[in-house]
Amino acid sequence: MDFGSFLTSPEIKVKIITCRDIFQEKAMIENHFGEDYINHSAVIKLDPADLKQLNVKKGDTVIVKNSFGRIVVKAEESGYETPHRGIAFMPKSPWPNMLVSDETGGMGVPRFKDISANVTSAKGEKITEMESLF
Amino acid sequence: MENNYHVCTGCALLCDDIEVGSEKNKINKVFTACRIGMAHMKEGKGEAIFRVDNKSVDEATAINEAVTILRNAKKPLIFGLGASTSETQKIAIKLAKKINATLDDNSSFCLGGVVETLIKNEMKTCTLDDVRNKADVIIYWGTDPSDSHPRLLSKYSYFPRGKEKQRGWEEERTAIAVDVRKSHTAKISGNYFFQIPPKGDEEFIDAVIAGLSGKLPKTSYNYPPKKLLELANILKGAKFGVIFVGCGLIYSLESLESLSRLMKVLNEKANIHLMAMVGNYNSMGFNENLFAETGYLNSVKFENGIVKHGPEYSIVESLKAKTVDAALIVDSDPFSILPRSIVKNLQEIPVVSIDPYETLTSRHSKVYINTAISGVEAGGTATRMDRVKVSFEPVIEANRPSDEAILKKIMEAL
Numbered sequence: 192m193d194f195g196s197f198l199t200s201p202e203i204k205v206k207i208i209t210c211r212d213i214f215q216e217k218a219m220i221e222n223h224f225g226e227d228y229i230n231h232s233a234v235i236k237l238d239p240a241d242l243k244q245l246n247v248k249k250g251d252t253v254i255v256k257n258s259f260g261r262i263v264v265k266a267e268e269s270g271y272e273t274p275h276r277g278i279a280f281m282p283k284s285p286w287p288n289m290l291v292s293d294e295t296g297g298m299g300v301p302r303f304k305d306i307s308a309n310v311t312s313a314k315g316e317k318i319t320e321m322e323s324l325f
Numbered sequence: 326m327e328n329n330y331h332v333c334t335g336c337a338l339l340c341d342d343i344e345v346g347s348e349k350n351k352i353n354k355v356f357t358a359c360r361i362g363m364a365h366m367k368e369g370k371g372e373a374i375f376r377v378d379n380k381s382v383d384e385a386t387a388i389n390e391a392v393t394i395l396r397n398a399k400k401p402l403i404f405g406l407g408a409s410t411s412e413t414q415k416i417a418i419k420l421a422k423k424i425n426a427t428l429d430d431n432s433s434f435c436l437g438g439v440v441e442t443l444i445k446n447e448m449k450t451c452t453l454d455d456v457r458n459k460a461d462v463i464i465y466w467g468t469d470p471s472d473s474h475p476r477l478l479s480k481y482s483y484f485p486r487g488k489e490k491q492r493g494w495e496e497e498r499t500a501i502a503v504d505v506r507k508s509h510t511a512k513i514s515g516n517y518f519f520q521i522p523p524k525g526d527e528e529f530i531d532a533v534i535a536g537l538s539g540k541l542p543k544t545s546y547n548y549p550p551k552k553l554l555e556l557a558n559i560l561k562g563a564k565f566g567v568i569f570v571g572c573g574l575i576y577s578l579e580s581l582e583s584l585s586r587l588m589k590v591l592n593e594k595a596n597i598h599l600m601a602m603v604g605n606y607n608s609m610g611f612n613e614n615l616f617a618e619t620g621y622l623n624s625v626k627f628e629n630g631i632v633k634h635g636p637e638y639s640i641v642e643s644l645k646a647k648t649v650d651a652a653l654i655v656d657s658d659p660f661s662i663l664p665r666s667i668v669k670n671l672q673e674i675p676v677v678s679i680d681p682y683e684t685l686t687s688r689h690s691k692v693y694i695n696t697a698i699s700g701v702e703a704g705g706t707a708t709r710m711d712r713v714k715v716s717f718e719p720v721i722e723a724n725r726p727s728d729e730a731i732l733k734k735i736m737e738a739l
């Protein structure tokens with residue numbers, strides 16, 4: 192029996208900022224449902240110190256959730272030199288869109304670049320499939 | 326077809342220097358384009374697909390079903406069109422008028438506000454050719470063109486030798502990036518990358534204005550005043566500056582007031598232009614065409630000859646408040662680009678999707694009509710991000726109808 196599964200995993204709060212990614216965009220043009228697009232989209236880029244605190248290695252999956260949704264995506268190191276603990280980046284795609292609030296102040300503009308969520312290890316759970324998003 | 330120049334409709338730069346090689350009516354070689362453009366040009370190969378309830382049907386059945394949905398709708402929504410030709414957009418506007426629809430494109434939740442100031446001549450702007458020939462100070466603010474408009478730097482804004490900029494980036498141009506992360510574009514800007522905290526733009530603008538006015542620039546996040554003063558000095562000395570504005574900046578501002586203030590102060594001391602980094606290849610065209618027709622850029626509702634306008638007619642608010650009862654989506658994928666918390670309401674109403682690509686939206690549509698890729702399999706005109714008109718011919722013969730042809734048929738049948 193894997194005792195690890197009974198222990199609560201560390202959880203961190205993050206602000207997610209979505210951004211563009213040329214490799215993801217190319218993959219999307221080639222196939223909106225292709226593996227390449229999914230691999231470039233279902234990704235969260237974290238500060239190395241946050242990865243450490245979560246006790247996950249780069250490439251492991253993590254659960255990212257808030258009151259709007261829950262997704263399992265791959266965790267990666269952002270590669271940015273300046274530390275950015277508590278701030279995470281995701282290529283814009285249906286995955287981060289699962290977590291974007293419907294609160295718009297009536298102005299028609301969702302907060303795509305200001306998503307509050309909690310991150311924890313997914314303990315090997317697979318990436319959320321696109322088909323299950325809707 | 327080789328050695329002819331073609332236009333790439335992969336983004337709003339509409340690069341017009343693309344050469345392709347083709348075999349058996351399929352493009353197999355693309356020269357000069359970027360990674361996105363290359364993939365985009367090669368996609369033109371699709372066979373016509375018509376579906377109703379995810380079952381294959383013929384064209385007439387699909388159009389009939391689309392017409393029935395729109396005819397039965399009391400409050401239809403037409404959305405998308407940023408990746409459609411101006412000809413298609415104009416038919417969509419007519420159609421919206423005819424069926425009293427709400428009409429919107431994604432500028433309502435992206436850069437519509439800035440584009441409006443440009444279309445209304447409220448901010449100083451210029452063309453990309455001016456940028457290539459003259460620009461000495463180039464700011465990328467909340468935008469990463471290296472990923473979104475990949476040839477902006479190489480074709481226009483930084484690397485090329487321009488008429489009045491023969492020594493190019495090494496000596497005569499300064500690239501500056503203001504962003505919350507060190508994007509690919511920020512890396513190119515080297516020492517002129519100004520990293521600010523999320524939501525720090527408003528204060529940064531105020532600090533730059535203070536610096537320009539000879540005051541000590543202060544921010545609550547203690548941005549080094551020395552660096553801010555250095556930036557203010559570069560801007561002051563600009564003979565032909567341009568600020569490329571992206572969603573990263575716009576989403577962080579409460580309103581555009583601070584940006585206009587910055588532009589005003591800058592232009593008292595230097596010569597600075599503004600350009601919006603619109604994404605879809607003809608988003609600017611949609612805004613211009615709708616503006617010409619109604620005086621508004623987006624978020625309109627036609628009601629028996631009257632045009633209503635406001636955020637309540639944006640796709641986001643219409644779906645949120647469930648004020649639409651059917652949707653015609655043209656060349657866009659709201660299921661992928663909008664928050665699920667909002668777009669889930671599209672699942673409750675019949676959707677007609679017209680798109681060259683199979684997308685989450687096409688899969689959730691009652692009617693799906695797969696159309697030719699404009700610029701690759703269909704010709705037309707579009708407006709580049711700097712408002713220059715560009716026309717293009719199809720590069721290969723299409724095996725599927727254009728969105729223009731489909732909209733015309735829907736219009737006629739209604």
Ligand code: SF4
Pocket residue numbers: 333334335336337338339340357358359360361362363474475476477
């Ligand atoms: S920069 Fe844009 S228009 Fe130019 S080749 Fe790339 S995708 Fe096409």
